Amino acid sequence: FAIIVVEKVTLIGEFIPVGVVLPALSPVLFGGVLQGTIISAACASAGSSVNFVIGRTFLKERVKKLEVFGQPPLEETKWYKALSKNIEKDGFKAALLLRLAPVLPIPIDAHWYVCGVTPLKLWEFSSAYFVGALKATFLDAYLGYMLTSAATGSEQVGASTKFVVVAETLAIVVVSVLVTQISLGIFNEMMAEEGFEVNEALGLADSAEKEK
Numbered sequence: 001f002a003i004i005v006v007e008k009v010t011l012i013g014e015f016i017p018v019g020v021v022l023p024a025l026s027p028v029l030f031g032g033v034l035q036g037t038i039i040s041a042a043c044a045s046a047g048s049s050v051n052f053v054i055g056r057t058f059l060k061e062r063v064k065k066l067e068v069f070g071q072p073p074l075e076e077t078k079w080y081k082a083l084s085k086n087i088e089k090d091g092f093k094a095a096l097l098l099r100l101a102p103v104l105p106i107p108i109d110a111h112w113y114v115c116g117v118t119p120l121k122l123w124e125f126s127s128a129y130f131v132g133a134l135k136a137t138f139l140d141a142y143l144g145y146m147l148t149s150a151a152t153g154s155e156q157v158g159a160s161t162k163f164v165v166v167a168e169t170l171a172i173v174v175v176s177v178l179v180t181q182i183s184l185g186i187f188n189e190m191m192a193e194e195g196f197e198v199n200e201a202l203g204l205a206d207s208a209e210k211e212k
Contacts, residue, residue: 004047009054011109019044023137024144033141040137045130048112052125055116063117068106074114079104082194084118091124094190099132100183139176143169 007018022043026036055063064075074080083104086094095115102108115125146169188197 001043001046004043005050008044008047008051008109008112011107013109014107019136020140023140024147026137026141027145028148033138033145036141036145037134037138040141041130041133044133044137045126048109048129049122049126051109051112052116052120052122055113056122057116059113060117063113068110071105075117078196079191080114080118082191082196083114085194086190087115087118087120091120092128094187095120095125095128096132097183097187097190099129100135101180101187103184103187135176135179139172142172 003018003022007013007016013019023036023040026040027033028036030036030039065073067073071077083094083098098104098111098115102111104111104114106114112125112129191197
């Protein structure tokens with residue numbers, strides 16, 4: 001939990017895949033894929049909630065005035081206004097979709113600072129983040145379990161069993177991708193209703209990367 005909090009608050013997850021490595025190791029640490037998935041998602045939710053609380057309290061005005069990738073101050077951007085309006089309508093739904101498809105033109109863990117300066121309630125954010133994180137943490141935990149099992153030789157399997165394992169892995173990956181794409185589509189529609197296309201956000205991020 002402490003490692004995740006540091007990762008979230010400092011945004012080092014943009015450069016070091018801590019959020020992937022820890023869930024991948026969680027089945028070994030906590031005795032199974034299910035246990036690892038739930039504990040990883042809970043820790044990620046709690047860690048991101050720290051960002052949320054910091055954004056709402058100590059850094060509220062700084063976050064609102066922050067200029068990212070050459071954009072206007074955050075509180076003046078179209079995407080922030082559209083996000084805030086959607087949160088006013090249904091905070092849990094907006095937060096859940098944002099966790100499943102964090103596509104705003106800012107670093108991923110910076111999304112949770114921004115959520116702190118919107119009308120979103122803390123319980124809505126924490127619960128939505130936890131539910132949304134289950135997809136990624138399960139995928140990481142499952143793949144991590146398979147890799148560690150293969151590396152340690154803890155499971156001796158035949159050719160037919162290997163085929164089943166590969167099929168399960170591919171199915172999980174495909175479902176994960178579909179969930180993300182569906183969430184992105186719904187989130188895009190919600191934002192478009194408030195005057196902002198998510199594709200604009202992707203374009204802003206790409207432009208910033210090219211300028212670097």
